[in-house]
Amino acid sequence: MDMLLSSPSFAFIQVLNSISLGMNLFIIAAGLSLIFGVLRVINFAHGVFYMFGAYIMYTVSKDLQLGFFTGVIAAAVGLSVIAIIVERGLFQWLYDKEHLLQLLLTFAIVLIMGDMAKIIWGTDQLSVSYPEGLGGASNVGFTFYPTYRLMLCVVGPLIFFGLWFLIERTRWGRLTRAATQDMEMLSALGINVPIIYVTIFVIGSALAGVGGSLAAPINSPTPGMDATIIVECFVIVIIGGLGSLWGTFVGALIYGFVFNFGSVIVPNWQDVFAFLLLMAVLLIRPWGLFGKPEQEGH
Amino acid sequence: MVSIVRSTTAAAFMLAAGVASANAEIKIGVLYPIAGTGAVYGTPAMYGHNMAVDEVNAAGGIMGQKVVSFARDTKLKPAAAAAAAKELITKEGVDVLVGGLSSAVGLAISEVARQEGVVYIATIPKTIQMTTKKLHKHVFRTSSHTDFEGDAIAQIVKKLGKKSVCDIQLDYAYGHDLAAGIEKGLAKHAPNVKKVIDLRSKLGATDYNAQITQILGSGCDVVTSGLWGSHFVNFAQQAKPFGLFDRVTYISGGEIASHEIAGKMGKDYPDNVISNSYELWYDHTFPGHKKFQADLAKRSGKKETAMWPVLAYIGVKFIEAAGNKAGTMDADKFAAALEGMTIKTPVGDRTIDPKTHQANTGQFWGPMVKKSGVDYRVMSPVTWYPATLD
Numbered sequence: 001m002d003m004l005l006s007s008p009s010f011a012f013i014q015v016l017n018s019i020s021l022g023m024n025l026f027i028i029a030a031g032l033s034l035i036f037g038v039l040r041v042i043n044f045a046h047g048v049f050y051m052f053g054a055y056i057m058y059t060v061s062k063d064l065q066l067g068f069f070t071g072v073i074a075a076a077v078g079l080s081v082i083a084i085i086v087e088r089g090l091f092q093w094l095y096d097k098e099h100l101l102q103l104l105l106t107f108a109i110v111l112i113m114g115d116m117a118k119i120i121w122g123t124d125q126l127s128v129s130y131p132e133g134l135g136g137a138s139n140v141g142f143t144f145y146p147t148y149r150l151m152l153c154v155v156g157p158l159i160f161f162g163l164w165f166l167i168e169r170t171r172w173g174r175l176t177r178a179a180t181q182d183m184e185m186l187s188a189l190g191i192n193v194p195i196i197y198v199t200i201f202v203i204g205s206a207l208a209g210v211g212g213s214l215a216a217p218i219n220s221p222t223p224g225m226d227a228t229i230i231v232e233c234f235v236i237v238i239i240g241g242l243g244s245l246w247g248t249f250v251g252a253l254i255y256g257f258v259f260n261f262g263s264v265i266v267p268n269w270q271d272v273f274a275f276l277l278l279m280a281v282l283l284i285r286p287w288g289l290f291g292k293p294e295q296e297g298h
Numbered sequence: 299m300v301s302i303v304r305s306t307t308a309a310a311f312m313l314a315a316g317v318a319s320a321n322a323e324i325k326i327g328v329l330y331p332i333a334g335t336g337a338v339y340g341t342p343a344m345y346g347h348n349m350a351v352d353e354v355n356a357a358g359g360i361m362g363q364k365v366v367s368f369a370r371d372t373k374l375k376p377a378a379a380a381a382a383a384k385e386l387i388t389k390e391g392v393d394v395l396v397g398g399l400s401s402a403v404g405l406a407i408s409e410v411a412r413q414e415g416v417v418y419i420a421t422i423p424k425t426i427q428m429t430t431k432k433l434h435k436h437v438f439r440t441s442s443h444t445d446f447e448g449d450a451i452a453q454i455v456k457k458l459g460k461k462s463v464c465d466i467q468l469d470y471a472y473g474h475d476l477a478a479g480i481e482k483g484l485a486k487h488a489p490n491v492k493k494v495i496d497l498r499s500k501l502g503a504t505d506y507n508a509q510i511t512q513i514l515g516s517g518c519d520v521v522t523s524g525l526w527g528s529h530f531v532n533f534a535q536q537a538k539p540f541g542l543f544d545r546v547t548y549i550s551g552g553e554i555a556s557h558e559i560a561g562k563m564g565k566d567y568p569d570n571v572i573s574n575s576y577e578l579w580y581d582h583t584f585p586g587h588k589k590f591q592a593d594l595a596k597r598s599g600k601k602e603t604a605m606w607p608v609l610a611y612i613g614v615k616f617i618e619a620a621g622n623k624a625g626t627m628d629a630d631k632f633a634a635a636l637e638g639m640t641i642k643t644p645v646g647d648r649t650i651d652p653k654t655h656q657a658n659t660g661q662f663w664g665p666m667v668k669k670s671g672v673d674y675r676v677m678s679p680v681t682w683y684p685a686t687l688d
Binding site for chain 1: 338341498500503504511516531532534535538559564566
């Protein structure tokens with residue numbers, strides 16, 4: 001705590017830590033929020049999708065030595081394929097059933113894919129190397145900061161902008177927003193609603209995979225990593241507002257700051273602050289900072 | 299007619315069962331994290347356990363009886379481990395419990411052993427409490443403990459002439475106990491060394507930036523640590539770009555010098571790391587190690603074998619020796635046989651202290667250096683730190 005007050009460069013570094021942690025988590029949580037926003041499905045399997053992204057990155061970049069960027073692409077493609085199989089093969093039968101069944105289905109996927117990961121990649125302690133040139137530190141004024149984390153601080157907003165543009169400024173985005181408001185009417189107008197659903201699920205899941213692959217150098221692939229990340233994602237999207245892109249972005253930043261500064265100021269309680277904030281949000285404004293109260297007739 | 303056949307068959311089965319129980323087996327209940335996150339330790343441990351059981355049976359078993367293992371998954375959770383231990387005792391009727399991995403699990407199994415009056419040999423849990431505060435007549439520990447580990451770390455801090463320490467630990471029994479062990483060791487060996495900062499991370503944490511930047515801001519010249527397994531991998535990956543390993547020496551317990559970690563990290567393993575391992579596949583300081591390692595390599599299908607098997611192996615070997623000496627698996631007599639028992643192992647002789655039920659298990663410590671021709675780092679030079687607190 002005294003370090004924070006006495007050293008401006010230390011405080012500045014903690015700000016950078018908070019932002020980069022937040023951006024890292026935003027990339028991962030954005031997909032969860034997107035899927036809920038449109039499909040009204042809380043995808044618990046988002047965590048294992050993230051884990052698969054990290055493991056795929058390991059296989060492509062370290063095992064097969066095909067390059068880091070190739071690993072990111074492979075994670076996106078791999079998760080897209082998994083998403084198509086899961087959505088067309090399993091989810092589509094449950095859209096008109098009660099939410100609980102969808103939740104249970106995603107739970108089942110968590111368990112199955114978790115074991116699959118162990119069968120495919122084993123339980124060894126793996127590590128993924130930083131890509132060439134991004135493993136060092138850059139000069140950010142009066143201190144040095146890891147280049148890779150700075151890169152995440154750039155990629156995060158890029159993905160945010162990409163998603164925002166897609167949803168707010170394209171025809172397809174308009175159709176997607178219409179689907180969240182009145183699916184039946186849209187279908188009556190002759191729009192192929194299932195295609196929209198699949199596409200959203202694929203994009204959201206691919207984002208989870210990309211998030212996992214980008215996080216892999218700093219969050220090494222390990223069994224059980226899905227459990228940690230899904231909790232963090234839920235805290236973020238609930239604070240920010242399920243289904244709101246802005247909410248996820250701000251929620252991720254808030255989480256980053258609360259966690260990081262909490263670790264410095266009261267280290268034994270690092271986790272508690274984020275959850276206290278979560279509780280406060282749920283009690284005072286349950287639809288989150290940027291969310292909207294659940295409307296009737298959806 | 300049918301009923302005569304039926305009752306004869308039934309009688310024959312009962313007779314067979316009676317005969318089978320006369321040629322009773324020695325039942326060992328073995329508890330390791332076989333699936334899930336802990337499987338990276340549990341699976342190799344089971345290799346070592348099974349190898350020892352096969353060796354014991356090949357030599358005639360215990361008291362001439364065959365040894366049979368009943369394996370259960372602890373899931374790294376104390377509640378699950380306690381339930382599994384109870385089930386092994388009450389349903390399977392095991393004669394002895396062996397295993398455990400995390401300190402919390404070890405304490406949980408120990409409590410079940412105490413309540414049920416069955417001997418438990420802890421082969422991996424390190425918390426000092428097991429052989430001090432929570433010691434009872436039926437628990438024994440053949441792994442090292444946090445006081446030995448902390449003492450070795452303190453000796454190395456002194457040897458390197460370091461002046462100021464940053465300590466980073468996980469926020470659970472093992473981390474707290476290791477921090478205490480390091481403090482005790484520093485007070486004894488290097489009283490002039492200053493502890494600048496105590497850092498804590500939760501078990502399972504993935505982000506260490508706050509701790510890393512505090513270490514750098516504090517100006518210490520050595521970091522003492524208990525971050526094991528994936529905690530170390532994440533910490534190292536996150537600390538490297540900050541140049542932490544160029545600024546401080548990183549002395550760590552938690553066996554991150556084992557090949558399990560070094561082998562998979564490969565080129566990602568950082569500089570200036572000194573750590574420990576119970577066993578190194580490439581070091582043959584002790585007699586019998588070469589053969590043990592060769593057998594293990596054949597069984598696991600890999601030349602570079604893991605460190606955990608030898609710990610599980612030693613647990614079974616103690617069971618063999620004590621069972622043969624006591625001539626019975628009765629818990630009290632078996633426990634009495636374990637007290638003061640000495641056996642030869644592939645990593646030196648081990649003796650169980652009669653008072654503390656703790657084996658004198660030392661560890662190898664040394665810096666992890668690059669080796670030409672291979673990707674992974676090895677410990678060099680390798681120094682054996684015996685388990686004494688003098």
